[in-house]
Amino acid sequence: MSSVPPDASADGLAARLVLTAERVERLLDNLLSPKAAQGEIARPERLLAAMRHGALGGGKRLRPFLTVETARLFGADLDQALRAGAAVELVHCYSLVHDDLPAMDDDDTRRGRPTVHKAFDEASAILAGDSLLTLAFGVMADAATHPSGEIRSALVLALARAAGLGGMTGGQMLDLAAEGRFDGDVPQPLAEVEIRRLQAMKTGALLAASVEIGALLGGADDAQLNALRRYGVALGAAFQVADDILDVEATPEELGKATAKDEGKGKGTLIAALGLVGAKQERDRLSGEAVAALAGFGPEADMLRAAARFAAERKN
Known part of the structure; x- marks a missing residue:
């Protein structure tokens, strides 16, 4: 990899995001090819098509970008x-496939297209999500990801915990409980500390792990x-607050999915706790906290600094 500091302007970040997304798309396309991998027996056509629908053709690919x-x-x-x-x-893609199911968030569109259970059926969507999750750990544990078994073990552990x-799944359960989705439950407004914990688990954990996995892969020392x-923790929190704000302010066309869902379902967000203005201030504070965490790194970390600002400023 080049050691030349990247162009961390807004245009430079956008170009680097696109480049990484294209590379990840090609890799995912290859990983989800019809040809059975070593040790597999066969890849059922319908299941593979559902997996490809859920994983290919959209998204910013922010998580692999951070890695x-x-x-x-x-x-x-x-x-x-x-x-x-x-x-x-x-x-991440597995989580979206399952989150969109009727038993969870019950969404019909994702990235401007029908969700997997709408394009196929609920059973296929469940199996597609299961298979994407399992494939993820197969990819991470493969020697092609790193020759050191010790490093691969650390990568798998970081991903599993997140x-x-x-x-993430624990955070989803907290989210469902906050909506009063279980027998006998009555939805109650969450305290701010409970909202922060829920969001740190449901969204922030995987974003933070994206950064941690890149550091482990690169051999970072303890301080680094x-x-x-x-x-990663601050960036993940900023990203989720920005997502809550977009749910209020953006159009479905801008997001490629339904908006104004959170308030209707009684979801706990920092907008509910702090108000819209307060949530925007917290989003910006968290973005600044993420940037400040990189003070010990030189200009080679400028793209990560730009990513923290992007997490707060994005429009979709």
């Missing part, structure tokens, strides 16, 4: 970083790893 750019700080191999980033993205009980973890 690749963090790995870049340490001169890590680009192909290895892309594979690690693709594994994170597969987990995706599971104490991370801790700084990058602080960056």
Whole structure:
């Protein structure tokens, strides 16, 4: 990987996001090819089509971008970083497929297209999500992602913790409980600390892990790893607050999905706790906190700094 500091202007960030997204798209397309991988028996056509619908053809690919750019700080191999980033993205795509199901958020569109359960059926969507998740760990555990078994183990552990009980799926359960979705539950307004915990788990954990995985892949030392973890946590929180604001202010056409859902479902957001103006101030504060966490890095981290600003300023 080049050690030349990237162009971290808004245009430079946009170009780098597009370039990384294109590379990840090609890799995902290859990983989701009809040809059975070593050790597999066959790839059922309908299941593969549902997986491809859920994973290909859209999205900013911010998570693999963060993995690749963090790995870049340490001169890590680009192909290895892309594979690690693709594994994170597969987990993200699985979560979207399942979140869109009628039993969860019950959404009909995603990225401007029918959701997987609408394009196929609910059973296919469940199996597609399961398969994307499983494939993610297969990619991360493969020697092609890193020759060191110890490093691969650390990568798998970081991804598992972010995706599971104490991370993304746990956060989704807290979100459903806050809506009063279970027998006998009466939805109650969440306290601010509860909203922050929910969002840190449901959205922030995987974004933070994207950064941590890039650092682990690159061989960061303890001080560097801790700084990058602080960056990832703050960025993830800023991203979620921005998402809540977009749900209020953006149009469905801008987002490629339904908007104004959170208030209608009684979801806990920082807008409910702080008001719209207060939420915007908190979004900007968190973005600044992410940038400040990179103070120990030089200009080679400018693209990550730009990504923290983008997380707060994005329009879709």
